[in-house]
Amino acid sequence: MSSKKNKVNLSQYVKEFSYNIKLAYPVILGMLGHTLIGIVDNFMVGKLGSTELAAVSLGNSFIFIAMSIGIGFSTAITPLIAEADAEKDNQKIRTTFHHGLLLCTILGFVLFVVTVLSKQVMYIMQQPKEVADLAAPYIDWVAFSMIPVIMYQGYKQFADGLSKTKYSMYAILLANVVHIFFNYVLIYGIWIFPKLGILGAALGTVLSRIMMVVFMHYLMKRNADLKKYFKNFSFKEIKKSILKKIINLGMPSAMQMLFEVTLFTAAIWLSGSLGKNSQAANQIALILASSTFMVALGLSVTAMIRVSNTKGLNDFKQLIVVARSIFILAILLEIFFAILFVIFHQVLPHFFLNMSDASQLVDNNEIIAITSKLLLIAAIFQISDGIQVVVLGALRGLQDVKIPMYITFVAYWVVGFPISYYLGKYTELKAVGIWIGLLAGLTIAALFLYIRFARLTKKLAMQQHQS
Incomplete structure (x- = not known):
């Protein structure tokens, strides 16, 4: 009897998989498109020389931190839009979109200015002078791109909230074509x-x-369905209460993302202090x-959309089913990737190295x-990472963003980073020790976020059952 009940329970989660994947795959391809922009920069700049490559890498670490704040903040738009979509409240959708886009534009300008002003940190961190001197103008230009990036996030989160996840995928793919062309001719x-040179990459x-x-x-x-949301924007319609609601949701989400990104950035810098081979392996x-x-x-974006939809319908029983179906799907996929990492852990590094160069053989x-x-650690840690990010979604x-913000801060910076620092710096584990710290932080985050x-x-x- 109990096995039959378990089968029924499992089947109600499995039947949600196809819709989860349908929503998630354009987001995944869009994210990979973002990553491709960085890969193209590294590949094309790498042909100029190691100093130029180091300058772009250093510059991008500043941009990446600023971008994480903007992307994290913009995620506040999606749940509000998705909830209003379930309620079929077009006015609420329109208002949230306009207020969200305005805030994203303002934040883009703020992040641009702050990033340009933070360049001096490179010299304080005692980065090689020739690398920092090359990175400075690169940062100026790429920091300017914060404005369109965060504006784009406003549009993207609006579209995601309406379960139209393909638009951002198309925009990113088209942007990659533009990027490859201009990078090639300007570098x-x-x-x-x-x-x-590297200014060409920035432009x-x-x-x-x-x-x-x-x-x-x-x-x-x-799009005929979306046209109505783009008409008659007016600053007179901007209300302080709606701006405040988006900011109250957006700022803790921005902090959550910042805590994770800075943890990984700290791991890169820690690895760099152990020597170039440790840094290359870490990369x-x-x-x-x-x-x-x-x-x-x-899948995290899918969780955010679908949970918001069911919340808008006040169907909390279905909300739990939908969320669990996404958690199970994420765990299954991450276990599959973990198995691949374990099987090919000695093969995969070869793809990133020039094995034909005899002078590089020892390194x-x-x-x-x-x-x-x-x-081998990444195999386990990505399961924890997958769980924490879908539960966060x-x-x-x-x-619910404030308590998760505190959970992620404690997990990453009170637990994870001290372990990474101690094991990396003061034991023979070195780079492996840094990753054990990352694993500990992500596992604690996954556990407490799920609770x-x-x-x-x-x-x-x-509460719903009692009412």
């Missing part, structure tokens, strides 16, 4: 274009991000783990040895 000076990024917003705006404005393992993390991130062998160990869908979600939804379901 190397092809045809009528000047040879600008290519700026132009592609401006086009990303333009593509997104026109793709959505041409390879991080690229591989980040690629599989995109799948969990896509390459050391990098492969370190990376293969890191990938579900909690955002419930518009938070389970308690909250149980309470909401009981």
